[in-house]
Amino acid sequence: MRTAIRQPAGRNFADVDSMLARLLDVMLIALGAALASFALTPHAGLSIFEGAFVAFDMAFAILLLPWFGVYDSWRGRSKWRLATNIVFGWIAVQICGLAMLFLLHRAASVSRLWCVSWTAITAVGLVASRLLVHAVLGRLRRAGGNLRLVAVVGAGAHRDRVIANIVRSPDAGFRAVATFNTRQARECDFPGLPSFGRLREFAEWVRREQIEEVWLALPMSEEDTVLRILDEFSGDLVNLRFIPDVRSLAMFDRNVIDLVGAPAINLMASPMTPYALIQKALFDRLFAAAALLALTPVMLSIAVAVKVTSKGPVLFTQRRKGADGRVFRIYKFRSMREHASRPGVVRQATRGDPRVTRVGAFLRRTSLDELPQFLNVLRGEMSVVGPRPHAIEHDDQYRSIVDGYIHRYRIKPGITGWAQVNGFRGETDRIEKMQARVEHDLYYLRNWSFGLDMRIVFATVVRGLRHRNAY
Structure with missing residues (x-):
């Protein structure tokens, strides 16, 4: 059994980034409340009950926003979906804050106009801060920084399409650096990238070069190949991602669901939860x-x-x-x-x-x-x-x-x-x-x-x- 030989680069930084993001969100919630109050009553400031409302929301944000996945890695994922999750997460936080005031019989003491203004200002601030961070990261990645190196397993058109998607999306922060050709006798290698025909040689190169990501661009029928890759890297802290060829499945749902206690992927079902x-x-x-x-x-x-x-x-x-x-x-x-x-x-x-x-x-x-x-x-x-x-x-x-x-x-x-x-x-x-x-x-x-x-x-x-x- 092979032991893990390294800690993936960036894990500690990711933890720090998540903590900073949570702190920034809490600060934006407080700042949004202050801006809304200043815009409506420049010299009055927040009342004691409005201040309590803000404090409740800051606490609820720490508890609830992680449920909406806003602190997960969104590298290569839809920023529109991220913005939607942030907005709905913030609305959930506001609802919980209002519920607390209602339970304390103090909801009538809070200005409705201030509450609506605060909700809108903070929503804009939360979304804008995320989009700004991702825009800065996008420029950094296009310049060659903050990249994750990817070795792609597979052959043929599907593998080539996966690599082409990586090349076309520099903002995502991935760079294809090698391939393991699973059909070397029948399929050509990808031009411009080093290619391997033996799994052991490929695995040793991945470890030596400290490659963080191995993507399996394979048909779902190649179960044996998937299991071989999993077994080879079972003792390594390498991210293995399976990208199946699902072109023939019109309604394939990429999300994994829990179905009677077992993980399941919808091959042909409504994607609407x-x-x-x-x-x-x-x-x-x-x-x-x-x-x-x-x-x-x-x-x-x-x-x-x-x-x-x-x-x-x-x-x-x-x-x-x-x-x-x-x-x-x-x-x-x-x-x-x-x-x-x-x-x-x-x-x-x-x-x-x-x-x-x-x-x-x-x-x-x-x-x-x-x-x-x-x-x-x-x-x-x-x-x-x-x-x-x-x-x-x-x-x-x-x-x-x-x-x-x-x-x-x-x-x-x-x-x-x-x-x-x-x-x-x-x-x-x-x-x-x-x-x-x-x-x-x-x-x-x-x-x-x-x-x-x-x-x-x-x-x-x-x-x-x-x-x-x-x-």
Whole structure:
């Protein structure tokens, strides 16, 4: 049994960094409270109860923020996800602080305006401090500092893709320095990197050069190779990371979950956790209610315009499939003249379609015809952001010929989505167009975050979903 021969460089520094980050967060919480008080009452300062509120939050921050992973290593991980975790962690801290004041019957003694201002200022400060630190680290890493050296195990296209990702992401702080070619007789070595064909020689080089990371870029079928690597480095303090080739798995979830007491990875399941679904549903209802209140004059004007310019009802309804394939009726402002259609056949609108009215053409081009779908959101049938629902006839047509199409049913359909803000909307007269749309929908499912939803909503409002394919 080989004994550990070294302590990984940077572990002690990581502990110090974590302590400094916690201290900085506590200071920012106190500073945010002081700034909010100064902005509202420059000469009054904090009351004794507001000071107690701040003290409670500083203590809760030390206890709760680690649960949100904000002090973990975020090297190579999404900074948007980090910012979201920080904001929700801070909100949880504030809720606990308010609960303490409520239990002490002192909640009424705290200024609500000051509390809201403090919450916003501190949230901005916490996120900005993290982004600033990572920006400084990014510049340092691009200059060749604060790097972790990586030896990659594998062969072929998947290994080359992993190494290329390392090269394209210098801010992440990794540098590929060697490979262990598991198929040397059949696959070429990666150009520019030293390559090994024998495991023992590779392992000795990793120890001699004090390489911190060994990444296994292997198919999941190569269990024997994975076990050999694990056995070889079982006595070394080297980070072994398995990066399986999962290109054929449309809904692979990279997170490990606890399932009846055993670790499990979802190869094909919804990536949305119950907590995420509750968070998304709460946002949907609040946003839809606010949108309907704010847009009531606009929607009434559109309803009048539709009614007086063509015969027929104001709203058009159609059966669509939602989450888990459940059928519901979607609402739209009618944009076409009444016409006869063949049962089971849905004809998509085309450029210059004579069925589309003048008002309808404007509504479709600007997506104002979709506004009644906020009613579907309030009813729980749709989300503000998600894959756009298609006619059931199109679902039946495409689910058997478009890869991954069925996975669009794993969450509620949306009024807008990642595909739409990237230009994939309107007529899908070729399979390639639908495939591209579905690929964007699957990207959204795999990478969902509250921050991504906000980006899509913002892009939708800014662009107005104006696109040449909308007719």
